[in-house]
Amino acid sequence: MEAAVLYNVPHEIPWKVYIPLYFYFTGLSAGSFILSTLSTVFGIKRFKPMALPAAIISLVLLLLAPACLILDLNQPLRFWHTLVPEYFNRTSALSYGSWLLTFYPLANLIYIYFIFVKNDHITKILGTITVPLAIFVHAYTGFAFALVRARAWWHSALMPGYFLTSALLSGIALLLVVALIMDRYRREKLEPELYKSLRLMMIGILLVDLFWSGSFWLTLLVSTADGYASIMYALHEKSYVWGEFVTGMFVPLVILVLPWTREKKSWLCLASLLIIGGVFLMRYSVVFIGFAIPLS
């Protein structure tokens, strides 16, 4: 039966671009932090020179991230309501998130201090405590989406995992760019083995990300009307297909795999920058394709 809507009331999208930016910054921060702990906690010596810059980047990004969140609030001066214990809502991912976003930068700051004074023992203990915080601070954003039953594009058990792996991916890509800059301006050079392991990690996580995306596509294509509509909408969206997947994932993957591009630092830098941009587009499309499907 043919049917046409004569009139209806759609409500405006409540979020602005600050929300994907916030996810992007926490993701970069969590990724950088986990990379920083590779040498301090897990004892992989080759990442040692990266530990301090990675931790500092992670702290700076973590100061930007809540700023984005507060900017997006319609009542920015009431942001402290999220930290009032009486108002805590145990079913809300955002309630847990606001506490995590308070404790994680503090833990991060203490951790940076002990790397700075080169106290390896305490650094290891602090790093071990802070790694779960870093993981949760980003995983909660995935849960914030996964626990919304209204929107098929978000309501998926894969969401927290997808958010975590793309956080790691963007963190590694950012650190690779930072390593290239350090290599250029520092007296003691970084060993080439570092680049190789960063590159292999990026390839591995890119493949995992592609696996998540494939799972999303397949399940949504045989999902409810909403799910089918979202995946069809996404596949019609140029920034999703050409931005996120082609330039954000496939091109960097090819650059990182091909033997005649993977050894050159300029190509590595290009691939990292593309990945950094692609992960932002991923956050953007997760948020706004979800809103693109009308609910009433």
Added chain:
Amino acid sequence: MSSTSETTKGMPTANGKQENVSSSDSSERVEARPKRWGMIIDQRRCIACHSCTIACKSENNVPLGYWRSWIKGIQKGRFPNVGNFYLRRLCNQCDVPPCVQVCPVQATVKREEDGVVVMYYGKCIGCGMCIAACPYDARFFNPFRSTADKCDFCVSRIDNGLKPACVEACVSRALVFGDLNDPSSEISQKLASVATSVIKPELGTKPKVYYIEADHSLKGRIIFSDDFKEGILEYHRHIPSPDASYWKKGEER
């Protein structure tokens, strides 16, 4: 509010129950149980006059360009065999409200005494999570309050023994408002005797707004069309973006 909470407090004790049973006044017995407000929208009687929309806007002072409740209109079929169908839309007052689940500051809660999902505007930080999480698109940002806003069955009216403004305004008595816990109320009798449906039952939100003879294509999320481009892509252009100034008529005033 205080009287209902007192009666709910006294409910579980055996003494209170016995007292209620022994009292001959039937209205007192009814009041001893916690209320569960619900609404039936009888689409057989609705003439799509939009009185409920107007009454809602004037009662709750909803800014221009925003609606707490509205009517969705749809046209089915092909000329000359066409029909116009209407669906009265409002907050569904879910028993398992997704908005309450996601609110980080408990600014929106389901009241224990009557099951109405209300907003506490002073607590709301305006994060928009409840607007994103509502499966019925019943919530919006109120530009005057700068907080989330929605239909609350006119709490200030129902707390004082009145019916919601839309129910009072309905010209054809298509809206039935009452206590679902009271078996003798009009709404309970109607629910028991007429086939009703709710919007999106598969989400498990258990709405307390029931529809009689609502067309299935009206209750859908997207345009009822097989052509994807005509359906979703066209419809999507009508979703206002936060930057579109034409939509925010309320701010100009």
